[in-house]
Amino acid sequence: MIQLSAAVLAWYFVAPAAHPVEWSALAGVLAVAASMLWKSRGVTAWMQGLPIPVALLAWRAGIPPWVFLAAFFATLAFGRNAWQARVPLYRSSREAAEVLAGALTPGARLLEAGAGDGRLALWLARLRPDVQITALENAWGSFCLARLRWWLMGRPGNVRLRPASFWSVDWGEYDAVYVFLSPAPMQRVWEKFQLQAKPGALLISNTFSIPGAEPTRRTPLSGRLQQSLLFWRIEHGTE
Secondary structure: OHHHHHHHHHHHHOOOOOOHHHHHHHHHHHHHHHHHHOOOOHHHHHHOOOHHHHHHHHHHOOOOHHHHHHHHHHHHHHHHHHHHOOOOOOOOOHHHHHHHHHHOOOOOEEEEEOOOOOHHHHHHHHHOOOOEEEEEOOOHHHHHHHHHHHHHOOOOOOEEEEOOOHHHOOOOOOOEEEEOOOOOOHHHHHHHHHHHOOOOOEEEEEOOOEOOEOOOEEEEOOOOOOOEEEEEEOOOOOO
């Protein structure tokens, strides 16, 4: 919507057919401004200024139109959660998997809410073959990639991949829930966890905290983005 609005508004001032370079540049500036008004900051806001000028350059370079269509479907396949829920595609590190493996009790049932390409679930399956892992992912491109990784790694029996939204699943049967999302949905995650999780269950978040809820444990990670694993246990459980 930002790109479409910027393109139409720029058209009001500059005719794209007569002055395509000027029109695309103005549309890019307007897209950045609209993004900032939408409370985006930093690189996220400035990247909004690129699509229209880049599309013009690609058109002038003679790139076939089907390339743009393929890029659109690839973005939709892997990035639908970025625009639907403000959750980019983050990939958990091996270090996070190792810390998580050491934090789970024997025979634990873990829900990975937002599995991405499945790398954490599959690493954890090797580190802790006793743990039963349910990995949910609703972006179909990411899910297909996770499924392929699962096949290539020998189809481990303690990993169950499902193409589903974790919001639609009851968390009550799991001993721990792992998330690596963004600041945007964390309050809602906490409310769902408190409402549905069984006594003593753990909520584990990679890097992102819950507003107003101090974690009971924090384990540092060495990555620039992945800074720590944060642990909460619901009030009617025991630490």
